[in-house]
Amino acid sequence: MSDLLTVKDLWIEGRSDEMWNPIINGCSLNLKKGEVLGMIGESGAGKSTIGLACMGYTRDGVRISKGSVVFDGIDLVTASARVKRDFLGKRIAYVAQSAAASFNPAHKIIDQHTEAPVQHGVSGRGESVEDGIELYRKLRLPNPEEIGFRFPHQVSGGQLQRAMTAMAMSCRPDLIIFDEPTTALDVTTQIEVLASIRQIVEEYNTAAIYITHDLAVVAQMADRIKVLLKGDEVEESDTRTMLSDPQKEYTKSLWAVRAFQRPVKPLATEGSVPVVSVRNITAAYGTTDVLHEVSFDVHAGRTVAVVGESGSGKSTVARCITGLLLPRAGEVAFDGKVLPANYKKRSKAQLRQAQMIYQMADTALNPRKTIGQIIGRPVQFYMGLKGVEKRERVNELLDQIELEPSQYFNRLPSELSGGQKQRVGIARALAAEPKFIICDEVTSALDQLVAEGILRLLADLQDTLGLSYMFITHDLATVKSIADEVVVMKDGKVVEQGPKTSMFTPPHHAYTDLLLSSVPEMDPDWLTNLLQERGVDNIGDAAVNKM
Amino acid sequence: MSGLVWFVIIIVGLLVAAYVFRLAGQAITSNAPKFRDMTFGVAFGYIFGATLFVWATYYYFQPKITGVGTPNAGVIFFRWAVQGFIIASIAAFLFRVFGRAVGTEVTKKLFRSMPLTASFGILVIILYAITAIFAGSIAPYGESEILGAANVLAGGDITAGGDPAYPLGTDQIGRDILSRLIFGARNTVGIAFITTCLAFFIGGSLGFLAATLQGWLDQLLSRSVDVLMAIPSLIFALLLMTIASVWSIKLGVPLTIFMVLIIAVIDSTRVYRLARAVGLNIVVMDYIEAAKLRGEGLGYLVFKEILPNAMAPLLAEFGLRFCFVFLTIAALSFLGVGIQPPLADWGTMVRDLGPFINFAAFIPTAAVSPLLAAGAIALLTVAVNFVVDWMLHKTSGLQE
Known part of the structure; x- marks a missing residue:
């Protein structure tokens, strides 16, 4: 069979600082009908740029300087706008990372679904609505007859992502480009979306390009895998070969990331006073309780991982500990002394003891301040250091987070990479010289290699400074690598808690079991096996809801 | 009726020309992407622009005097406008070249990336500032000095009713217009600047305060602002100025101070709205939460964390x-309650010299008198907006 899509020696440039800088240096790929190609790489590797270029499209300020993208005999690089208009949406479709940001919030889902088929003259509105409902049923969305008539904000993130896949399928395209469709989702939701995508791609024999940075995910989805690094191809081969026998150093390093594991620490001594203890906290937003009688302790020098899906109340616990949210009942004690519930009533010394590192380093650092100012402020505020002393202390902190002081002191956050920003966030927390740090999903917005670097840094800091961490995450791989104790939360309740070793060995609580088994593994047969084991309707959210 | 027919003919002609232009472009360049993907609207734009340019060139070279011997005012004003535009462009270009060559590394870098509009704006603002500050030594005559002849025309040509001693002529009671324009810069621009700063101080700080604290304070401030905004601002200002004119006599405080306060308060409502809206988007950021949890005070939050991000x-x-x-201010002065005579003010000058505009068709130089003051206002408005556009572009990091 001839190739559906052939990309030959594609060079793409982006304009910045009045210059054209290369983004993609000579990428080639080909795709047969019904084949799924996985594309992985860190952010900035050019995955999305290639994905869009496969549709003959480039973002503003980006251009294709050389090469060809031949789709079914037509070169999309030189094709006219009119020719491309016939192709896009009809024969090539695109599924974006954030469905929530990609749907128009002012229109019902089904209206957006029918737009492409009606515009392209594939089918009338009535037929297309029926077809949409059929697709929703195939993708196992709840209430397929009715869900399309809701607005995007009325359905959950995972459902919206599936509705978007259905929308891409609406014209039965020959090629779909999936750009990180599950990155923003919980494990249990992710598994449902993955299963649906795979099923529908197989059923209609659609070719797909699956872009992601998660190796385990790509192993489930793709027939072949292509690895990219900073716009260069690293290697390409079929999935099983790639997993069992990677050729290049970079690919091996990607594969090795998940190997990071801290040594198991002895249990905390019986009767010692915990650094932080959360006692029977019940909290509410408005009149709805979101936390029910949550209690756990964090001992000195140890890491407690709080695990759960979004909406399970993990971050709300953090807000109660910091005093941003007043609990309806219960209390938070620090070194055995109960803290005032409201942060405004806490003393400077009490505030200093507990610091926080945020998920999105972008919003956690003031974009108009230099790194020196950001880290320097708590140094000055809590320690009262000024001038040269302050500068020295900031340099010391920058050294601790492995950033060269002379180079980074005067930079703005926008001039740093995601991982570097997160390091600055860590330094700001360290500047207060706290005993206890809350890490709120600190690695979930980062690439795996970068995330691993952050985890290692946090682990080293814990060893040298004797810090205690409360580590909020939904990623169980992170838990495995860094936690000493684990607290599993669901619907605002603690489902199970205990030391890591016992948590990762059966028997588990049913929910813990579900969470653990939903984490994609590198084995390409993992999803198939899981589906056989549990049945199509008993994975992910559906299973959660049955509990 | 025939005017309408001509209009339709011209539009149809342009549409046809645009279609032919695109077709010819495609044929000649053998379907280059530029012509191939050109929409009809864009082709029409090119044709329309070209036609306009040809007409402007033709009109520019029309004789200054009509066949009957009367001056062709339209052509004269059009020539002035075109010449003014060219001179302004050259001045802006030279200023930018100057800025790139002289000064520190920082300013040189600034000038290197500066568009021509911004350098024009900066040049104009600098000139206005110099004029306003050194008005006393630049102006040839005093602000309210009454000289001999009244209603001397601009141009300095004695045969045309001018006087070389008063290059821009004199007003209806014989004061030198050039001097009054120069002093007007000090009064009008200076007072406007102070008023705007005051409005921003009041509106900005209250807006950020409402955004940060929220709750009842936000409600109270926002609803009061709603009430103030519900009243048409010019009418409201007029009303308050009328009341204040009584107080100013009773208290012995100059009316100008009342005017500054009144306009600042009325305008601060708009600033409040903006500052609150922008502030609300910023206070939800994690870095604000981090600062709150650090135990920072309100002042630090507003001025060090929020303000820099709301700058653009x-x-x-x-x-x-x-x-x-x-x-x-110009409008209030024009209505007679703003800056009081004998202080020179551009708004008042437009009002006082306004009737001269009726002579435009016969003696173009007579119509210049009110236009000078109006032009001074327009020029500064354009200049300020050019500079602000550029700054906005820079600070928001928008490219192209």
């Missing part, structure tokens, strides 16, 4: 607001 929209608003305040 506020600056843009400052440019617009400055022009509005400026126009409000």
Whole structure:
């Protein structure tokens, strides 16, 4: 069979600082009908740029300087706008990372679904609505007859992502480009979306390009895998070969990331006073309780991982500990002394003891301040250091987070990479010289290699400074690598808690079991096996809801 | 009726020309992407622009005097406008070249990336500032000095009713217009600047305060602002100025101070709205939460964390607001309750010299008198907006 899509020696440039800088240096790929190609790489590797270029499209300020993208005999690089208009949406479709940001919030889902088929003259509105409902049923969305008539904000993130896949399928395209469709989702939701995508791609024999940075995910989805690094191809081969026998150093390093594991620490001594203890906290937003009688302790020098899906109340616990949210009942004690519930009533010394590192380093650092100012402020505020002393202390902190002081002191956050920003966030927390740090999903917005670097840094800091961490995450791989104790939360309740070793060995609580088994593994047969084991309707959210 | 017919013919002609232009472009360049993907609207734009340019060139070279012997005022004013535009462009270009060669590394870098419009704006603002500050030594005559002849025309040509001693002529009671324009810069621009700053101080700080604290304070401030905004601002200002004119006599405080306060308060409502809206988007950021949890005070939060991030929209608003305040003052003066005579003010000058505009068709130089003051206002408004646009572009990091 001839190739559906052939990309030959594609060079793409982006304009910045009045210059054209290369983004993609000579990428080639080909795709047969019904084949799924996985594309992985860190952010900035050019995955999305290639994905869009496969549709003959480039973002503003980006251009294709050389090469060809031949789709079914037509070169999309030189094709006219009119020719491309016939192709896009009809024969090539695109599924974006954030469905929530990609749907128009002012229109019902089904209206957006029918737009492409009606515009392209594939089918009338009535037929297309029926077809949409059929697709929703195939993708196992709840209430397929009715869900399309809701607005995007009325359905959950995972459902919206599936509705978007259905929308891409609406014209039965020959090629779909999936750009990180599950990155923003919980494990249990992710598994449902993955299963649906795979099923529908197989059923209609659609070719797909699956872009992601998660190796385990790509192993489930793709027939072949292509690895990219900073716009260069690293290697390409079929999935099983790639997993069992990677050729290049970079690919091996990607594969090795998940190997990071801290040594198991002895249990905390019986009767010692915990650094932080959360006692029977019940909290509410408005009149709805979101936390029910949550209690756990964090001992000195140890890491407690709080695990759960979004909406399970993990971050709300953090807000109660910091005093941003007043609990309806219960209390938070620090070194055995109960803290005032409201942060405004806490003393400077009490505030200093507990610091926080945020998920999105972008919003956690003031974009108009230099790194020196950001880290320097708590140094000055809590320690009262000024001038040269302050500068020295900031340099010391920058050294601790492995950033060269002379180079980074005067930079703005926008001039740093995601991982570097997160390091600055860590330094700001360290500047207060706290005993206890809350890490709120600190690695979930980062690439795996970068995330691993952050985890290692946090682990080293814990060893040298004797810090205690409360580590909020939904990623169980992170838990495995860094936690000493684990607290599993669901619907605002603690489902199970205990030391890591016992948590990762059966028997588990049913929910813990579900969470653990939903984490994609590198084995390409993992999803198939899981589906056989549990049945199509008993994975992910559906299973959660049955509990 | 025939005018309408001509209009339709011209439009149809342009549409046909645009179609032919695109077709010819495709044929000649053998379907280059530029012509191939050109929409009809764009082709029409090219043709329309070209036609306009040809007509402007033709009109520019029409004789100054009509066949009957009367001056062709349209052509004369059009020539002045075109010449003014060219001179302004050259001045802006030279200023930018100058800026790139002289000064520190920082300013040189600034000038290197500066568009021509911004350098024009900066040049004009600098000139206005110099004029306003050194008005006393630049102006040839005193601000309210009554000289001999009244209604001397601009141009300095004795045969045409001018006087070389008064290059821009004199007004209806014989004061030198050039001198009054120069002093007007000090009064009008200076007062507008102070008023705008005051409006931003009041509106900005209250807006950020409401955004940060929220709750009842936000409600109270926002609803009061709603009430103030519900009243048409010029009428409201007029009303308050009338009341204040009584107080100013009773208290012995100059009316100008009341005017500054009144306009600042009325305009601060708009600034408050903007500052609150921008502030609300910023206070939800994690870095604000981090600062709160650090135990920072309100002042630090507002001025060190929020303000720097709200600078871009506020600056843009400052440019617009400055022009509005400026126009409000001119309007109030025009209505007779603003800056009081004998102080020179551009708004008052437009009002006082306004009738001369009726002579435009016969003696173009006579119509210049009111236009000079109006032009001074327009020029500054344009200049400020050019600069603000550029700053906005820079600070928001928008490219192209």
